[in-house]
Amino acid sequence: MRAWYLSESPGQYSIGEVTDPLPGPDEVRIAVRASALNHMDLWLTTGMPKPPRFPHVPGNDVAGVVESLGEGVTTWSLGDEVVVNTALVPDAALSRGVNSVLDPGMRLLGEHCWGGHGEFCVVPAHQLCAKPPERSWAEVASYPVCTTTAWRLFRRADLQAGESVLVTGIGGGVATAAFSLAQHLGCEVYVTSRDESKRQRAIELGAAGAFDSSGPYPVTVDVVVDSIGPAVWDNAFRTLRHGGRMLVCGGTSGPKVELNLPRLFFKQLDVIGASCGSQVEFEHVSGLVADGLPVIVDEVIPLAEYPRALDRLREARQLGKIVLEHPSS
Template sequence: MTTNLMRAVVHEGTAGLGGVRLAEVPVPRPGPGEVLVRLKAAGLNHRDLFIVDSRDPAAPATVLGSDGAGVVVSGSAEVGTEVVINPSLDWAEPDAVPEVPAILGVPTNGTLAEYVVVPAANVVPKPEHLNWTEAAALPLAALTAYRALFTRGGLVAGEHVLLPGIGSGVATFALAMAKAVGATVSVTSRSAEKLARARELGADRAIGSSGDWAADLGAPVDLVVDSIGSATFDACLSVLRSGGRMVTLGATTGPDVELSLRNLFFRQISLLGTSMGSAREFSRMVELVAEHRVQPVVHHVYDLSDGPRALAELASGDQFGKLVVTVG
């Protein structure tokens, strides 16, 4: 490094996207047990939008971003190792669930920058079949999808899983992972274009969100993984087989629902919540991606200098898959 400054996408001042800008900030220095990673690419998540909308205008400038991939340049790991960064902090084992998961990026400095410091335990070797933009698309969304499908949802080969609202990073990863292990996958969307794209990626059934899900699917499903919330909750429960499982990991249309407990216990439905995942699950997820050569779906790639514009596109909600920012 020839300078002590780096380029980064930061948030400061005005709440929302109006406070996002490209800036020069000090290059971080790793402490004991940490590594300095020279980032090659960083992925965007809706968490970035939640962060900028909720920050105190008086808070100091902070580097945004949770997802990233790059090369270790110093610290407690072998220099030159190509790595993917696990954004889930201080969570080692699947069952040791923290009260509130700590995630890289705000209040800590994140990955939308030329360098980032993370614990050495939070980097794993990059799958060889992925390029930098694909690798950077993995972390938060793929980890969330993995835990939802396998740790919480217990998905096994031959089962039928439903993914409402296909197009998000989590849903597209869940589609790829479920197909990789031999599951049947159905998806829903309001967009005919997204349904067609899902079929191209291997979805067995792709149905309109406004239709009769039970009739369109033709048979009950074993597992639903839902991030939409109140708008789809009743429909999700209605298509589960008796003894089926529903995993909820988001509430983009609202968190409040009405629930008939009789419907739950007479049909012996398991209703499960999840968010993020542990270091062990992150390693298992990367192993699955490498073994089955899973290809992340990248909607569009931006340069770091266009980071604020990339976040604005993320807010539009029109993308299918991940938005990624390249660095350098």
């Protein structure tokens, strides 16, 4: 098939022919219609993480049409329009429900195995949800990783309607997903960004306040959602009220932060981490998307122009998800 791939890491993506991926037992092959970028697309070029083998096809977020079925698949039919849960788990792990994603056999589509920035993508049949028919291919390719991660964090934090939430770095994919979801759940949502026009856009989208990410943030909140790490940690942590929750799903500015222990225990704070989500959570989120949860798409770019999409992400010019539109022949 034709795909974007890495031959080494650190390294840069090329486009060309790679071995056709074929579905094994209980797997399906999807003709990809849309795949979205994540910061992972950039991490993979730096060697952090390094893909397990080369060539490697990136792309964590995948939506498309079932094109062929492996032996034993009865739950899907050729031509079904589907969206893929990025956190791939062994069949036996599914019985663990929301904890299935903690299985040591969990693999991330596009990181530990080939992802969606090519013609076809092969995944276990139990990883799919039907595409909500009213939503565009770009919208459905935008929600799997980010909205499922945000939902897992909110579920674990027991987020309640009426609570206040601060989302850092609103330009990011996972940040915009958390923003939309928190609003949808009835929360008052504040944001940060380095970019004045993004702060303004967030206000237009209903943010209760928008602050420069360099801080300080003149607000006290119940919950913070952060994917940036050290560049904002101290300011973000200070905004939490007593009993607040710090939700962490990334460290774009670095892997380590300084934790102020008296602030943690005197204020009785919780720090909660999450990486992607289980099939149960993905199905819940797919239901919310079917019911109209807003999904913020920044730009739809032809698959052939992946390098331009990567530049946009690297330079943080986006607000929301950058999506690659695949040829539909």
